[in-house]
Amino acid sequence: MAETIDESKNVELTDEDLESNSKGQLIKRAGQLRDRRNELNQMASERASKRDELNAKTREKVDEAQEHREQRDELNEQVQEHKQKRNELNAKANELFSQVDDTKSDLDLDDGKSLEELKEEIEQLEFRQQTEVLSTEDERELIEKIERKRDQYQDRKEKLDDNGDLDDLKQEAQEVRAEASKHHQKVTELADQAQEHHNQMIEAYREADDIRDDADAAHERFVEAQEAADRHHEDFVRVQKRLRELDKEEERERKDERAAKREEAKAEAEEIYQKFKEGETLDTEDLMKLQKSGLL
Template sequence: MVDESKNVELTDDDIENDSKGQLIKKAGQLRDRRNELNQMASERASKRDDLNAKTREKVDEAQEHREKRDELNEQVQEHKESRNELNAEANELFDEVEGLKSEMELGEGKDLEELEEEIEQLEFKQQTEVLSSEEERELIEKIESKREEYADRKEKLEDNGDLEELVEEAEEVRSEASQHHQKVTELADEAQEHHNRMIEAYREADDVRDEADDMHDSFVEAQEAADRHHEDFVRVQKRLREMDKQEEEQRKSARDQKKEEAKEEAEEIYQKFKDGETLDTEDLMKLQKTGLL
């Protein structure tokens, strides 16, 4: 802010009634304060311009993050579409797998790995536990039944290579869909990061813009005060010129009056000369000055 206590005040009464010396002093004070305020305004304008430039930089930075975010979001959408298409394709393939299994009567029951694990558990029980003859017979029959089920299912699977190929294809498609889903997650996180940085850059731009606006107000205040001092300085200078003109007119008037008085005196002396009166040296010099002799 401008320290108003340092400002120089000038009233109409000062202009009209102050002496020439007082006005010359006032003009110097107004000039010095005007120059000081102009320097202050210039510095504030420079700071304002720097802040405005920084604001533009932050806005540009935010715009870059916006463009990058939008670009990434487009890629996210593309990967989403690919993922959804592949998942739909995988679902269709797995439906075909289930259809084939149903035709082969493999839709119900346990898979080979599970059957193999159950057989191993039953065999371990047979080898490690003390069983009665009846319990051991039942256990052996159960193991044989599981082995037959395992062999039957394995034979059916081996006899149908299409099922394996279909399962493999379905799993590959699902895997590809998962890769696209991973890209969706990665790109969405990256897009969110650019979005957050965009918001932060815009916030910083707003803060700097507010600071620039405050600096502009300070610049205007200093410039207006400088202009006011300049106007008052010009008023004082105009008044001083008027006073100089008045003094010159007064001096000219005094010179003219003095000449007129000298002329009148010379004419009186000349009349004495014509009347035959004796003139002294001073009288003769006065006649010479006026051109009468």
Template sequence: MSEETQIEVSSADELITDEELQDRSKGQLIKNAGQFRDRRNELNQLASSRASKRDELNAKTREKVDAAQEHREKRDTLNERVQEHKEVRNELNAKANKLFDKVDERKADLELDEGKGLEELKEEIEQLEFKQQTEVLSPEDERELIEKIEEKREEYQDRKEKMEDSGDLEELVEEAEEVRGEASNHHEKVTELADKAQKHHNEMIEAYREADDIRDEADEMHEAFVEAQEAADAHHEAFVDVQKRLRELDKQEEEDRKDEREAKREEAKAEAEEIYQRFQEGETLDTDDLRKLQKSGLL
């Protein structure tokens, strides 16, 4: 049976009216009863098919909703972990900032941020000494060069002594960088988990969208099921009405036959009594008259 079966009725009155039930012949009504019964069965089968498809679609909808819920739970769990790593990252960054502030304070106290570094000063001194040894200079230029070399050596020595007096500065810098590195690791974890959470969020949205689409199909199929079922019920009601009318006609026919038999008996009785009266009056009866008298019990 095709799904494209046309459904054009929703009540028995649209199939056969009370007037038609009363006016149609028994033969016509028997034909109608068969048509309504067959159409009812066809529509019930169609309604059952549509109900099955509706249930399948509803099951798929539930599957999509369950999948969406799973993605939601995974997303929420990941977001909780994101928040945990964010808190640790922020705490570590705050700790690192404090340590770097201490480093800056120590450097400021030791004036290590001013001037050149030891390696740079050492290189400058070596260049000046090389120049003194390899170039021919005037007495005045050579004196100036020697003074400059001495200044650089004093600056180098002064800075070296400050570095040596800095104590645990290097350890403080190392600790600050280590803490900053731990914060970076947690930040990378935040990014990684946030990406995974976003993926589950997107998949959740898609699953809900698919569930809505399938639910719409299920709703349409339910409407189609109701339509077929109502039409089947209308044909069943029409079938029942016709059957009821046929029973009424059968009963009427039986009553008519009974009345006819009773009329014939009364007629036969009256005829027999009339024959009996003639018999009593001495009239000669023929064989047929005698048979009627015997049948009536008067003889």
């Protein structure tokens, strides 16, 4: 918790104090004002240092947030680049697969089974023929079915052998699709990284705002102490000015007193001198007064 100003330690000064207090009282009050002013200036300096420290931390957090912003934006640019590449490759793959489908349709291969599927079915039927006890009718039907499968296999194989480009086309389409998948994976990875930097940016800005609030509060405390110090300094100056005025008044009084004494001494000397002229006898003290006045 920040140190608060103890108002009870503040020194008050009214216009009445300036006018009515004695010189000794004013000298004492000036010392109190000076000491309290120095305490408050020290407090203001400490609060200013705390405020400056918090402002520096705020700038650090803002800089940190800016770094995360730059990294996020850079990653988002990469995301867009990989998205564009992925979309281009997917479009190319779609086009190639479309060509594969068109070729299959032209060869009437769309609904048929693959060579591997046909070969597996033939082997299963042959295994059944070899291992199961069948009636003559069932065995004849099984043999006919095996022959039909073999014919389908041979027919499909011949069509595919005559169109070797189909496999190449299909392989190319699959490779392009795989390459597109790599770019999609990159999009996901980079997007996650960008989101992380975005989250860190938001957090840094939030922390900067919190620290800035503390810095603003510290500045208010600094202003409070500085204004109190300034008020004590102004009152100290007022007392000093009043003391100089009193010194001048005392000096004037002393001058007036000296002048009055001189006039009094002069009048007395003239009176003695008149007695002297009239032939009266003067004592030693009277003679000294005449000599001092310059009349003798």
